[in-house]
Amino acid sequence: MKKEKVRGDAERRRSVGAMTTDSDLIMEDPPAGDWLTLRSDQLLEWIDDAVYNVSEATGIREVMNKITRPIFNWGMRFSPHPLHFGIMCCALEMGAASGPDFDAERVGVIYRSSPRQCDILIVNGPVCEKLRPKLKTLYEQMPEPKWVIAMGECAISGGPYWDSYSVVAGTDTFIPVDVYIPGCPVRPEALIHGLLTLQKKIRDHEPGMFLRR
Numbered sequence: 001m002k003k004e005k006v007r008g009d010a011e012r013r014r015s016v017g018a019m020t021t022d023s024d025l026i027m028e029d030p031p032a033g034d035w036l037t038l039r040s041d042q043l044l045e046w047i048d049d050a051v052y053n054v055s056e057a058t059g060i061r062e063v064m065n066k067i068t069r070p071i072f073n074w075g076m077r078f079s080p081h082p083l084h085f086g087i088m089c090c091a092l093e094m095g096a097a098s099g100p101d102f103d104a105e106r107v108g109v110i111y112r113s114s115p116r117q118c119d120i121l122i123v124n125g126p127v128c129e130k131l132r133p134k135l136k137t138l139y140e141q142m143p144e145p146k147w148v149i150a151m152g153e154c155a156i157s158g159g160p161y162w163d164s165y166s167v168v169a170g171t172d173t174f175i176p177v178d179v180y181i182p183g184c185p186v187r188p189e190a191l192i193h194g195l196l197t198l199q200k201k202i203r204d205h206e207p208g209m210f211l212r213r
């Protein structure tokens with residue numbers, strides 16, 4: 001298919017979107033002044049810039065950050081919302097982790113079915129070439145800040161299918177991964193440990209997101 005910008009033309013965007021899962025092709029940057037067709041991340045960026053400029057000019061940025069960053073960081077750590085998405089056997093372990101025996105909810109985990117409501121993508125199983133662009137689109141649809149967990153050998157490196165023509169050799173070849181959980185399959189306790197590891201990472205490295213800088 002010929003690669004061309006389709007963002008500003010709603011009619012052509014719909015037709016191309018129906019034929020491809022390549023998010024880079026579907027979601028080109030809008031032409032200048034085309035505000036009606038802004039993507040959610042572009043709109044957030046625009047609002048972020050406006051708020052940042054005003055708060056910087058008035059000198060309240062530092063004060064607001066000091067007050068709000070610990071609150072946002074605490075909220076991010078203790079309410080992880082992973083996408084309810086499973087690929088293969090490890091997905092069954094993910095389900096077991098949420099059952100009464102292991103109860104992942106006690107560390108704040110609540111699964112959502114829409115990427116728009118999620119901040120964690122748990123990849124659990126072999127990602128085949130056909131699935132890769134769809135998974136990337138799901139990742140791009142998640143709002144910032146967001147994190148990725150590669151759960152199991154398949155998600156980390158392709159696992160038993162590492163030399164298959166149709167399996168991607170690791171999630172981190174197409175999206176950034178924050179936590180790797182080895183195992184085949186990954187035990188539910190290991191998934192919960194991975195989520196706790198991510199909480200520590202957020203506490204140490206993510207200051208909070210009021211002004212996103």
Ligand code: SF4
Pocket residue numbers: 088089090091124125126151152153154155159160183184185186
């Ligand atoms: S890592 Fe093992 S258990 Fe998990 S999806 Fe791959 S083959 Fe299945």
